[in-house]
Every structure is written in C-alpha cells, then in structure tokens.
Amino acid sequence: MKLLRYGPAGAEKPGLLDSDGFVRDLSGVVADIGGEVLRPEGLARIAALNVATLPRVDGTPQDDLRLGACVGGIGKFVCIGLNYADHAAEAGMPIPEEPILFNKWTSAVVGPNDPIQIPQGSIKTDWEVELGVVIGKPGAYIAESDALDHVAGYCVINDVSERDFQLNRAGTWDKGKGCDTFGPTGPWLVTPDEIADVDALAMWLDVDGTRMQSGSTATLIFKIPQLIAYCSQFMSLQNGDVISTGTPPGVGMGQTPPRYLSGGETVSLGIDGLGVQSSKVLPA
Template identity: 60%
Template sequence: MKLLRYGQVGHEKPGLLDNDGQIRDLSQHIDDIHGTTLSPQSLQKLKNIDINSLPIVQGEQRFAEPVSRVGKFICVGLNYADHAAETGVSVPSEPVLFMKATSSITGPNDDVMLPKGSQKSDWEVELGVVIGKEAKYVSEEDALDYVAGFCVINDLSEREYQIERQGQWCKGKGCDTFGPFGPYLVTPDEAGDVDNLSMWLEVNGQRMQTGNTKTMVYKVPFLIHYISQFMSLQPGDIISTGTPPGVGLGMTPPLYLKEGDVMKLSIENLGEQQQKVVSYQG
C-alpha cells in the first residue's frame, strides 16, 4: 500500500494511492495515519479493504506528511562512505545518531523556509523508515518486523548552525520546514529491496545527488537493532538513514540554497518530492 494524508494544513485526511494514481479516501475506516493505525493488525485490516469500495478524491490535492503525531525523528549521520569522504571525515565505527525536531516536519511539496539570516542551508535526500510497533532491544534478524513502511525524506541542514555554533547537530537540523517527508508511506511489500533503491536530488533542474541505498554503511535492520539498544522505538517514529554524496557542503566552493531555488528529489518505488525555497517570513 501507498498510504498518504491529503488536504490543507490542519484539515488533512487519510488516504491511499490506487494503481491508477488516484487518491482513495480512508476516513471511513481510520481517523488518521499515526502510530495506532500503523500496527501490523491495523495495516492488515487496511490491506483487506476492497480498494474499489473507497471513494475517489476529486481535484488537485496537497500531499501532507504521510504520518501524523510523530513522536521521534531520529537521524543517522555519515552513513554513506562517499558522503563521509566529501565532508572530510572518516566513516564512523558506530552509527552517528541525532534528533530532528518534530516541528521541522512538513509536507513533501510544501515550501522550505530558510531560517532567519541563513547563509548555509543544504539538502540531503534520504531513505526514511517508519516504525509500526514498539521496539526495545530487538535483534538485527527480527528488526524488519517492526517496520510499517518506507518514505522519502529531505533532511535539510543549516551548516553554520550544525558545524560552527558550538553544539550538537540538532541546531542545524531541526529548523522549521527542514523535514519534508512523503509523498506516501510505502509498506514493505511494495517498497522493493530497500538495500538497492536508486535515489537522486536536483536543484533548479541540475542533478546534485545520485546514489543508491546499497552504499549505506549501516543497513536498515542494523540501524533499528542499534537504536533500540539506547531508546525504545514507538509506532510512528521515523528513522532517517543518511544521504549519498552531492550535498552543497561538499562542493568546491560550497553551494547553498537561496530564495527561489527549487529542489526535486526521489527514491525508487517511494515517490517524488518538490519544494520551493522561500525566505524567512516572520
């Protein structure tokens, strides 16, 4: 299934994408898409629905973030060896973890707003993993049993805040609108081989990132296992698994986002995002 949420901010409804690319309304079956509705039992009930019995949503719709009420937004840094190299650091001996503020979450095609005075805002296409049931001290072998689905994430970063402001990465990662994800949550049976998905990102039509999840240092099962040793993972939590090379920080000279830029990004089988960059509006 490709689960999604659609509608204007604050008025989103649950839905799914059918095989013809039409949005089908799920609001007669669930109130929203969140931790409770992502349990294995709930997902199985949704899979058993006759998709043709669901109303077709008419007209152009805004895609919202496909999961609401996210509790934790956990990210993995430097998880592609070639990305680590372009930033001038070694591949870490264990996964580097940091948190992204849940207030950064926004729809996949919503505007990205530069922080006030930002000069070094950057892009990162990443594979997102959404948890479907509570995970504590899980084994690597069982880890995928805890996954509700996969999605596209743009892990935007303000590099000055992240690197130069004497603190943890969360300063540069949690800015408002710096966590677009979606357009849908794709269940594992339709996501394909998540260890071999192509991914890319463009800025103003120019290809910046071209990669594949097969070059991830720490794979999805290990990451779920590893993170669950330090904290419980709850239904609806997101893990963003790292980015391939091609970020603005790694270019010579570095290249950063400015007002009017348009980012487009995609991961195989998981859909496409597009965001316009706007200046701070306060």
C-alpha cells in the same frame, strides 16, 4: 500499499493511492496514518479493504491536491549521520565506527511539496535526500534478525540542514537540523511488500533541474536492520517513529565551491518506488 495524508495543512485526512494514481479516502476507516494504525494489525485491516469501494478524492495528488507528511503525529524523528562512505569523504570526516544519531524536532515536518523556509540568520542551508523508515511494531533492544518485522513502511525525506548552525554554533548537530520546514516527508508511506530490495533503491536530488545527488541505498554503511537494532538500544521505538537513514554524496557543502540555498530555488528529489518531492525555497 501507498498510504498518504491529503488536504490543508493541519487538517489532513488519511488516504491511499490506488492503482490508477487517484487518492482514496480512508477517513471512514481510520482516523489518521499514524499511531496504532501503523501496527501490523492496523495495516492488515487496511490491506483487507476493497479499494474500489472507498470514496475517490477529487484532484491529482501533488498537483491540485495537497499532500501532507505521510505519517501523522510523528513521535520521534531520529536521523543517522555520515551513513554513506562517499558522503563522509566529501564532508572530510572519517567513516563512523558506529551510527551517529541526532534528532529533527517534529515541528520541522511538512508535506512533500510544501515550501522550505530559509531560517533567519542562515548562510549555509543545504539539502539531503534520504530514505525514511517508519516504525510500526514498537520495541526496545530489538535484535537485528527481528528488526524488519518492526517496519511499517518507507518514505522519502529531505533532511534539510543549516551547516553553519550544525557545525559552528557549539553543541550537537540538532541546531542545524530541526528548523521549521526542514523535514519534508512523503509523498507516501510505502509498505514493505511493495519494495523488492530496500538495499538497492536508487535516489537522486536536483536543484533547479541540475542533478546534485545520485546514489543508492546499496552503499549504506549501516543497513536498515542494524540501524533499527542500534537505535533501540538507546530508546524504545514506537509506532509512528521515523528513522532517516543518511544521505549519499552531492550535498551543497561538498560542492567546489560549496553551494547553498538562498531562496527562489526548487529542490526536487526522489527514491525508486517511493515517489518524489518538489519544494520551492523561500528566502529568510
């Protein structure tokens, strides 16, 4: 299934994408795509529906029908740093011995085509295409062998980052990661049964039509089961939590000379089987 949330910001309704590319309304079945709905039993209830009987929503998703973030009421937005060896190299940082964790504030979350706002005082706003993992079955101290049982689905995330805030403003990376609009999420949450191999998904990102990032989840240093198990050692993972798993090379910081967003650009990105995003960048 491809689950989504559609409608005006702050008033999104739950839906799913049918086989013809139309949105079907789920608001008569569930309150939102989030929380208890993401547990295995909640997803099974939706999967058992006859999609053809659900109301079809007017409009084309990501065209004249706005999509919100594909998960409503995200609890924790946990991110993994330097999880691709070639990205660590371009950043001039050693390959980590264990996963690097940081957070995005949930106020950063926006829809997949909503604008990205350059924050006041920014001089180094950057882009990062990432695979998002959405937790469905809660747990703590999860074994790697059981980790994928806790996944509700996968999605595209742009881990927008302000490098000066992140690296030069003292303290942890969080200052440069959680600014408003720095977490475009979606377009849809894709359930695991639709993904043949999560370790072989091609991913890309363009700025104004120029390819900047091109990679694959095949080169993740720490794979999805490792990340889920690792995170669960430090916090319980709840249904509706999101783990953003790192980015391949090609970020603005790694260009020669470095290239950053200043406003007016269009950032487009996608992951095979998970859809695409396209966001206009607004100046500070």
